[in-house]
Amino acid sequence: xxxxxxxxxxxxxxxxxxxxxxxxxxxxxxxxxxxxxxxxxxxxxxxxxxxxxxxxxxxxxxxxxxxxxxxxxxxxxxxxxxxxxxxxxxxxxxxxxxxxxxxxxxxxxxxxxxxxxxxxxxxxxxxxxxxxxxxxxxxxxxxxxxxxxxxxxxxxxxxxxxxxxxxxxxxxxxxxxxxxxxxxxxxxxxxxxxxxxxxxxxxxxxxxxxxxxxxxxxxxxxxxxxxxxxxxxxxxxxxxxxxxxxxxxxxxxxxxxxxxxxxxxxxxxxxxxxxxxxxxxxxxx
Amino acid sequence: xxxxxxxxxxxxxxxxxxxxxxxxxxxxxxxxxxxxxxxxxxxxxxxxxxxxxxxxxxxxxxxxxxxxxxxxxxxxxxxxxxxxxxxxxxxxxxxxxxxxxxxxxxxxxxxxxxxxxxxxxxxxxxxxxxxxxxxxxxxxxxxxxxxxxxxxxxxxxxxxxxxxxxxxxxxxxxxxxxxxxxxxxxxxxxxxxxxxxxxxxxxxxxxxxxxxxxxxxxxxxxxxxxxxxxxxxxxxxxxxxxxxxxxxxxxxxxxxxxxxxxxxxxxxxx
Numbered sequence: 001x002x003x004x005x006x007x008x009x010x011x012x013x014x015x016x017x018x019x020x021x022x023x024x025x026x027x028x029x030x031x032x033x034x035x036x037x038x039x040x041x042x043x044x045x046x047x048x049x050x051x052x053x054x055x056x057x058x059x060x061x062x063x064x065x066x067x068x069x070x071x072x073x074x075x076x077x078x079x080x081x082x083x084x085x086x087x088x089x090x091x092x093x094x095x096x097x098x099x100x101x102x103x104x105x106x107x108x109x110x111x112x113x114x115x116x117x118x119x120x121x122x123x124x125x126x127x128x129x130x131x132x133x134x135x136x137x138x139x140x141x142x143x144x145x146x147x148x149x150x151x152x153x154x155x156x157x158x159x160x161x162x163x164x165x166x167x168x169x170x171x172x173x174x175x176x177x178x179x180x181x182x183x184x185x186x187x188x189x190x191x192x193x194x195x196x197x198x199x200x201x202x203x204x205x206x207x208x209x210x211x212x213x214x215x216x217x218x219x220x221x222x223x224x225x226x227x228x229x230x231x232x233x234x235x236x237x238x239x240x241x242x243x244x245x246x247x248x249x250x251x252x253x254x255x256x257x258x259x260x261x262x263x264x265x266x267x268x269x270x271x272x273x274x275x276x277x278x279x280x281x282x283x284x285x
Numbered sequence: 286x287x288x289x290x291x292x293x294x295x296x297x298x299x300x301x302x303x304x305x306x307x308x309x310x311x312x313x314x315x316x317x318x319x320x321x322x323x324x325x326x327x328x329x330x331x332x333x334x335x336x337x338x339x340x341x342x343x344x345x346x347x348x349x350x351x352x353x354x355x356x357x358x359x360x361x362x363x364x365x366x367x368x369x370x371x372x373x374x375x376x377x378x379x380x381x382x383x384x385x386x387x388x389x390x391x392x393x394x395x396x397x398x399x400x401x402x403x404x405x406x407x408x409x410x411x412x413x414x415x416x417x418x419x420x421x422x423x424x425x426x427x428x429x430x431x432x433x434x435x436x437x438x439x440x441x442x443x444x445x446x447x448x449x450x451x452x453x454x455x456x457x458x459x460x461x462x463x464x465x466x467x468x469x470x471x472x473x474x475x476x477x478x479x480x481x482x483x484x485x486x487x488x489x490x491x492x493x494x495x496x497x498x499x500x501x502x503x504x505x506x507x508x509x510x511x512x513x514x515x516x517x518x519x520x521x522x523x524x525x526x527x528x529x530x531x532x533x534x535x536x537x538x539x540x541x542x543x544x545x546x547x548x549x550x551x552x553x554x555x
Contacts, residue, residue, distance in 0.1 A: 001545045009538055022541050029544045033551045093548060 003070060004098045013052045013103055016235035019259055024231065025100040027239075027259050031229035032093050034242075034268050038228060039096075041113040043074045043087030045224045046099060047106035053233045057105075061085050064102060071095050074114045078222060089114060105231045108224035111181075112174065117221075120181050121174040121274065124225050125189070126215035128165035130207040133198070135164065139252050141199055141212040142166045144192055146245060152188075152282045157270050160254035162232035162240035167225060173277045180280075182219040187284040189214035228270060231259060244269040297325045299411060305441065306415055307388030309424065309450065316424050317415040318390070320459065324409050329515045384445045390459065392435035398451050401434070405462040407446070412457040421457070428452045 009022040028035070046064075049057035063073050063086040071088060072095070078085040090096050090107070099107060111120040125145060129138050142158060145168055149156040157169045172181070189201035192214065200211040207213065218225050226232070228242045241257035244267070303319035310316075333342045346355045362379060363371030414421035428434065428451060435450035439459065446461040471477070483491070 001542060001549065006538060006541075009541070022538060026541050026544045029541065029548050032548050033555060036552070037555075093545075093552060097545070 002097050003068070003094045004101050006101055011052075011103075013049060013105065014235065014237040014259075015052055015054050017237045017258065017260070019237045021101070021103060023259060024103070024105065025097060027231060027263065028096050028100040028229075029093070030263060032096050034270070035096065035227065035229050036091070036093065038270070038274060039090045039107075039109060041089060041091065041115065042109040043076065043114060043117075043224075044090055044099075044110075044227075045108040046088065046102070046104035047108070047233060048102055048104045049233055050103045053105065053235065053237075057233060060104070061087065063088050068098065071098060074117075076117065076222075080222070105233050107227040107230040109227045110222065110224050111219060112178075112221075116174045118177060119174040120176070120178060120219065121172060121277065123170040123172055123181050123185055124218050125168040125185055126161070126165065126218055126225070127168060128161075128213050128215060130200070130209055130211050130213060133210045133212055135252055135254060136250055137198060137210075137212050138164070138166055139248055139250060141192070141196075141214065142168060142248055144196065144199070145188070145214070146248075148188055148192060152284070154278055154280075155276055156245075157242065157273050158245060158248055159228050159240055159242040159270075160238075160257055162226060162230065162238045162254070162257070163234065164254070166248070166254070167240070169273070171273050171276050171278060173279055176280060178219060178221050182216055184280055184284070185214075185216040185219050189216055191284055229262075241265075242268075242270045297323075297327065299323065303413065305388075305410075307390065308415075309390045309392060309412075309435075311392045311424075311435070314420070316420040317417055318412045318421065318457070319415045321411045321413060323411045323458065327509070327512060329512065329519075383443045384440045387440060390437060390439045390448065390450065392437040392450060394436055395431070395433040396436050396449075398432060398434035398449070401449065404468060405447075406449075407461040407463050409453075409458050409460045412450070412459055425452055425455075425457050428457065 006022075006025070009020065009025075011021045013019055013021055013024055046060040047057055048060055049055065061078060061081060063071070067073070067086075067088070072091050073086040074089050075084055075086050077083070087110075088095070088099070090099065110117075111122045111124060112118065113121060127138050127142055127145065129135065146156055146158070149168075149170060154170050157171070159167050159169070161167050176184075186201065189199070193199040193201035198210075198212055200208055200213040201216075203213075203215075203217070217223070226240045228240060230240050232238045232240060236255060237259040238255055239257045239259060239262050241254075241262060243252075299321050303321050305320040306318070307320075308315040308317045334340060335342055346357075346360065347353070348355050361376070362374045364374065365371055412421075437448055437450065439446055439448050439461070441461070447464065448462060449460045451458055451460070
């Protein structure tokens with residue numbers, strides 16, 4: 001059924017939630033039909049926890065030693081690494097299963113595809129609270145953002161980050177450079193900040209307490225975002241879960257989406273997302 | 286394909302050529318016969334190949350002292366009398382001691398076939414008439430009629446064997462026997478010393494179970510499953526398919542496998 005030879009299936013990778021590697025692989029197998037279409041031809045960055053989330057993990061941009069020949073890779077110069085990197089590209093179930101077997105718990109993907117690596121096909125708004133602001137404030141800002149995007153005739157899609165925030169995505173035609181998409185996202189953030197004191201659109205250090213920051217910086221060459229349905233390296237094995245906008249309301253509990261609770265979910269709120277290639281025609285102001 | 290079909294047959298095929306011909310001699314009577322191999326070890330045998338280029342490997346005799354490859358003509362036989370101490374034999378010496386192949390199957394007497402313990406049976410060969418059908422038919426029919434077997438000896442290659450000549454499925458069959466010294470007496474096993482008599486009640490029950498499970502023996506009820514799997518693998522490989530080693534699924538992987546199957550089905554529909 002798979003080319004992957006499983007190893008250490010009974011190893012516990014989430015000690016608090018008591019989740020084994022077999023369960024992690026099973027999670028990705030179950031989510032695969034909804035994930036693979038989005039992952040297709042997108043270079044990936046892995047966060048691996050071979051000894052479990054309570055032990056040290058590591059980022060892996062370059063393909064791991066022993067990557068089988070049937071795994072697709074994408075060779076690209078990485079500015080941060082200062083050398084050529086062979087990114088993993090996950091185009092099939094076997095690759096996804098192989099990554100899970102490597103204890104690559106968190107899967108991160110680029111916002112552009114290998115054939116047009118300089119031209120993203122996704123805008124992302126990373127909405128994060130700064131305490132004492134929490135998920136309720138994030139929901140408020142996310143709904144403001146959705147309304148704003150609706151006004152720009154842009155259909156948006158939302159998922160939990162798997163941690164404290166939400167990610168809002170807009171699929172677009174792969175025609176704009178990253179500096180254009182980044183500026184567009186930044187502009188919308190600035191606009192919302194001008195309308196509400198709750199919203200922060202700029203990086204500040206320290207962050208202003210009680211605000212919700214709309215991070216635009218992921219819209220950059222080589223940057224990645226956590227994949228939909230990816231596990232996170234949290235003690236509870238939370239999942240970055242795509243939601244229907246109707247679920248984004250007061251009382252939303254992102255921490256409720258965990259490996260065990262999403263196992264039975266079958267809804268696919270992002271269905272057909274990437275086919276909806278939108279143009280950034282309307283100006284923000 | 287002819288080769289593949291032959292593998293489907295329940296019985297092994299008789300080879301095309303006899304490997305021995307001579308005569309059964311009973312006193313002054315001669316029955317000319319040919320011998321065909323009849324039993325086969327069907328276990329698949331594989332050649333060793335060089336992993337890198339797939340080429341067949343050959344065996345060479347290598348001297349343990351200097352690792353030099355030793356050609357056939359530079360070898361002699363040694364009998365190990367004690368650890369690493371040998372008596373050396375020249376080829377001629379061994380040849381001189383060999384039994385003469387007389388091309389004869391000498392029958393000394395006739396015995397009740399069923400009285401012979403199968404523990405002695407080694408290999409069976411089919412006998413076919415050579416030129417004279419009448420003599421063969423006469424001997425075969427008289428063996429069938431009397432349910433007897435001829436006991437005697439044959440020299441095959443360099444070894445003399447005790448043999449039985451008996452009727453089997455409309456043919457005469459020669460079965461070579463092991464010598465008495467080739468079979469050990471199991472009652473000498475230490476574990477069997479001082480075996481206790483079973484209780485009558487237990488014995489009655491055991492006998493009842495045996496009687497309940499009694500039936501006709503049919504060898505076709507037994508299948509060589511390993512042979513069958515290898516045969517399928519070979520047929521698959523011949524079609525150019527690659528073989529993926531499938532290890533038995535561990536308990537913790539069973540649910541995982543079920544999920545995999547479900548996802549594969551879903552992906553097919555997409």
